[in-house]
Amino acid sequence: MTSDLTVDTRDVEGVRLLYPRGFLNAHTVRVFEGELQRTLQDQRFKIVVDCSGLSYIASAGLGAIMGSIEEIRGNGGDLRLASLNETVRNIFEILGFNHLYRIFPSEAEAILSFRPGGGPAS
Amino acid sequence: MTSDLTVDTRDVEGVRLLYPRGFLNAHTVRVFEGELQRTLQDQRFKIVVDCSGLSYIASAGLGAIMGSIEEIRGNGGDLRLASLNETVRNIFEILGFNHLYRIFPSEAEAILSFRPGGGPAS
Amino acid sequence: MAGRSVSRGAKPSLVLHVPSETAFLVVVRDLTRKMAETAGFDATTAANLALAVDEAASNVIEHAYHGKPGRSFDVRIDDRPKEFRVEVVDGGDMVDPQRLPRVDLERYASERRKGGLGVHLMGKIMDSVTYRRSARKNVCCLVKRKA
Amino acid sequence: MAGRSVSRGAKPSLVLHVPSETAFLVVVRDLTRKMAETAGFDATTAANLALAVDEAASNVIEHAYHGKPGRSFDVRIDDRPKEFRVEVVDGGDMVDPQRLPRVDLERYASERRKGGLGVHLMGKIMDSVTYRRSARKNVCCLVKRKA
Numbered sequence A, B: 001m002t003s004d005l006t007v008d009t010r011d012v013e014g015v016r017l018l019y020p021r022g023f024l025n026a027h028t029v030r031v032f033e034g035e036l037q038r039t040l041q042d043q044r045f046k047i048v049v050d051c052s053g054l055s056y057i058a059s060a061g062l063g064a065i066m067g068s069i070e071e072i073r074g075n076g077g078d079l080r081l082a083s084l085n086e087t088v089r090n091i092f093e094i095l096g097f098n099h100l101y102r103i104f105p106s107e108a109e110a111i112l113s114f115r116p117g118g119g120p121a122s
Numbered sequence C, D: 001m002a003g004r005s006v007s008r009g010a011k012p013s014l015v016l017h018v019p020s021e022t023a024f025l026v027v028v029r030d031l032t033r034k035m036a037e038t039a040g041f042d043a044t045t046a047a048n049l050a051l052a053v054d055e056a057a058s059n060v061i062e063h064a065y066h067g068k069p070g071r072s073f074d075v076r077i078d079d080r081p082k083e084f085r086v087e088v089v090d091g092g093d094m095v096d097p098q099r100l101p102r103v104d105l106e107r108y109a110s111e112r113r114k115g116g117l118g119v120h121l122m123g124k125i126m127d128s129v130t131y132r133r134s135a136r137k138n139v140c141c142l143v144k145r146k147a
């Protein structure tokens, strides 16, 4: 049985990591939204979405991120992205989301950016 | 512009190598048949089809090989195959073609098999 | 090395008839991307065209059919000499193109809205997006010019 | 690690309407393979099912329509609970299933024939291949049972 989207999670240095694997569109967005909601309920506001397993994202997925960012930032946290493939990065750029979100080449860099004095997005 | 099938050729140790790249079905078989015909016209009867670039093969492609094998063997040569992917190998096995043709894991082994005393198919 | 090849020019249209379920969006996407690559677009552009059609199809399922299964819509793909044209045709509720939202991304996050991004993306990706009513059907026509 | 996932059960049918040109065979193949994978078949079986449908579609183009462009045929894909069913429907010349060749591979090469392998492959890959005439159309029905 193929699975269209799975979202594993992990906590590292107080940062909640989300690993969407598959694609994120109107069909699969509930799964992603569910994990994002659970993260906020857990009072985890430092969030990294590691997109290395994400083949593509549609507006439904982008809307889910957009819909939670105010609450995350309002609680002193942030949602940062790592390891976007060409297709996904291109969509972020088309929408100008690269100005709204900090995007890192690797998960490690995204995690480190949450340390006090963590560097700017590359 | 995408190309559905290209067939490059090369001669090594008196062996004509054919490199089908793409897929081999009713749409593309003419190209492959053309190269096979040219090979026979060149009086090259030791032939290796290196399938490392072949994503899949349909009956049209298998028919092209079948249709020339008698002439090739009748002239003291053979057509041998190398580097089949899982999909292509599976089709050869379904048809029992693995008993009709010698199939090698690599192009080098297929070429060597034409040397006097060249070993049996692995 | 000697070589021969088969390649493709513009093609007559292909139509995919799709049940109104989001599970099929991935099929719509894959088909569109394949046809766009065949039409000569590079991989990134083909992925973007596939996304625009995914968005149009998602909107049909969610807004024209209100998420009800058991209906269907057509995706007609036309690879013309000068343009790549996709029409998404449904028999559900009409769209009023005048009422489609315009997104201001600066204010988007603070408005706490989730909608509007799909139509915005379609417009950014395609050269034209038009809606018309034809034979009691809604037709969303997406066009990308060839370079 | 915690996880959630979306997966799929049987789906209503999807129909691809295809112009009678061999250039579209690759699209028929890709769509069938995708649907077969979604239906739960492993990658090799899905590739084989796609091949069987490619063969049926090739035969429509070559034999029912004699290679003439400007016609079209439908590929209807049905993912049922117990079987994966594909129907290839054309409006061209009828097939007489009685007259379909049977291949004897032992003698095949020496007979210097090229044809017959497609029908043979379809039979090896599918659990059943049947031809019928319905509403003035030819229907080739390919069925594979689920494990």
Ligand SMILES: Nc1ncnc2c1ncn2[C@@H]1O[C@H](COP(=O)(O)OP(=O)(O)O)[C@@H](O)[C@H]1O
Pocket (backbone or CB within 6 Å): A059, A063, C055, C059, C060, C062, C063, C064, C093, C094, C095, C096, C099, C100, C101, C114, C115, C116, C117, C118, C119, C120
């Ligand atoms: N095919 C359609 N039929 C009816 N209304 C539509 C259609 N497409 C878009 N709309 C309207 O435009 C709005 C914005 O669509 P979109 O940008 O895709 O965002 P979303 O679908 O997430 O709301 C929808 O909420 C809906 O009101």
Ligand SMILES: Nc1ncnc2c1ncn2[C@@H]1O[C@H](COP(=O)(O)OP(=O)(O)O)[C@@H](O)[C@H]1O
Pocket (backbone or CB within 6 Å): B059, B063, D055, D059, D060, D062, D063, D064, D093, D094, D095, D096, D099, D100, D101, D114, D115, D116, D117, D118, D119, D120
């Ligand atoms: N859809 C069809 N319509 C009419 N005749 C067909 C059809 N499919 C197969 N046939 C007949 O069966 C023969 C064998 O078909 P096949 O095994 O696919 O080999 P090939 O197409 O290479 O001849 C064909 O040559 C044709 O005479």
